[in-house]
Amino acid sequence: MTAALEALVGQVLDDHYRVDALLGAGGMGAVYRARHTTLERDVAVKVLHTDIGADSSISKRFDREAQSASRLDHPNCVRVTDFGTTQAGVKYLVMELLVGEELGARLGQPWEPEAACEVLDQILAGLEHAHHCGIVHRDLKPENVFMSRGLDGREVAKIVDFGIAKLLDADGAAEVLTRAGMVFGTPRYMSPEQAAGGKVDERSDLYAVGVLAHEMLRGQPPFDSDDLASILRMQIMAPPPPLPDSVPAPLAAWVESLLEKSRHERPASAAAAREHLAELRKLLRERSTTA
Missing domain, CATH: 1.10.510.10 (Transferase(Phosphotransferase) domain 1)
Structure with missing residues (x-):
C-alpha cells in the first residue's frame, strides 16, 4: 500500500493539481500536499484508495462527503474547494492546506x-x-x-x-x-x-x-x-x-x-x-x- 501511495507523488490530477508529498494515510484514503498549477497555490488533496473506491456504496459516501463539505463556509470548518474523479477513476477532494x-x-x-x-x-x-x-x-x-x-x-x-x-x-x-x-x-x-x-x-x-x-x-x-x-x-x-x-x-x-x-x-x-x-x-x- 505504501508504494502505491507514493506512486501518486509527482502526478497531476485533472490537469490542475500536482501531487507533491504524502502527508498521511488512513483506512479510507490518503492526504497529499499538492499545488494548483494555474493558481500557484498549495492545497491538500484527499484521495480515496482505488480498491475501496471500486465499491459503489463507499464511492457514493465519498461523493456525498465532497458535496456536503463543500457547502461549509466557516472559520472552524476546513474549507473544501474542489472535488472530482480522474479519467483513471481516482476520486479526490481538494481542501485548504492547514499548518x-x-x-x-x-x-x-x-x-x-x-x-x-x-x-x-x-x-x-x-x-x-x-x-x-x-x-x-x-x-x-x-x-x-x-x-x-x-x-x-x-x-x-x-x-x-x-x-x-x-x-x-x-x-x-x-x-x-x-x-x-x-x-x-x-x-x-x-x-x-x-x-x-x-x-x-x-x-x-x-x-x-x-x-x-x-x-x-x-x-x-x-x-x-x-x-x-x-x-x-x-x-x-x-x-x-x-x-x-x-x-x-x-x-x-x-x-x-x-x-x-x-x-x-x-x-x-x-x-x-x-x-x-x-x-x-x-x-x-x-x-x-x-x-
Whole structure:
C-alpha cells in the first residue's frame, strides 16, 4: 500500500493539481500536499484508495462527503474547494492546506479550564454552522480537530473529515447512505445512540464534544478499554468518572450535560451549548477577578 501511495507523488490530477508529498494515510484514503498549477497555490488533496473506491456504496459516501463539505463556509470548518474523479477513476477532494497539528497531539495532560473552553467554543461554533447546513459529523474526535493559526496569529480549531457525515433533508429526516444497523464512528467518542446502532442527530455530535471536553479537563477520555465492545457498552450504560476538583463545578456540570445518555437530556443544539458555555466563561472570569 505504501508504494502505491507514493506512486501518486509527482502526478497531476485533472490537469490542475500536482501531487507533491504524502502527508498521511488512513483506512479510507490518503492526504497529499499538492499545488494548483494555474493558481500557484498549495492545497491538500484527499484521495480515496482505488480498491475501496471500486465499491459503489463507499464511492457514493465519498461523493456525498465532497458535496456536503463543500457547502461549509466557516472559520472552524476546513474549507473544501474542489472535488472530482480522474479519467483513471481516482476520486479526490481538494481542501485548504492547514499548518499546525491535530488536537490529539496535545492531549494526555489536563488543560487549564479557560484554555479548554476557548477550543471547545470554536468546535461548537463549527458544529453550529455544519448543523445549520444540515450536516452531522458523526466522527468528531481529536484526530478530526486540527489546531491551526489564522492570519492574525490567533490559534484556530478547525473540524476536518466529514467522511461519514450524514446529510439531513429539508424535513430533518436523515438520508441514510448505509445499511440500517451498521455502526460508523470511533468508539471512544461515540454517543450512546450511535454505539447502539440507533438514530443519530446533531446531539450525537454534542456528546462527542462532551467526551473531548472531559478528556481535555481530565487528561484522559471518560471511557477507555483495549476491548472496543467494552467501550461501546460503557458509552451506552456507564456514568462518566468525575472531573478533577480543579475544574469549576459549573463547568463540570456543563460537561456532564453533554454526556447525558439520552440525547433528549443534552443541550438542544450546538448554539444552546455554546450560549451556556459563554455564560460560564463570563462567570468564571468574574470569580477570578474578585478572588
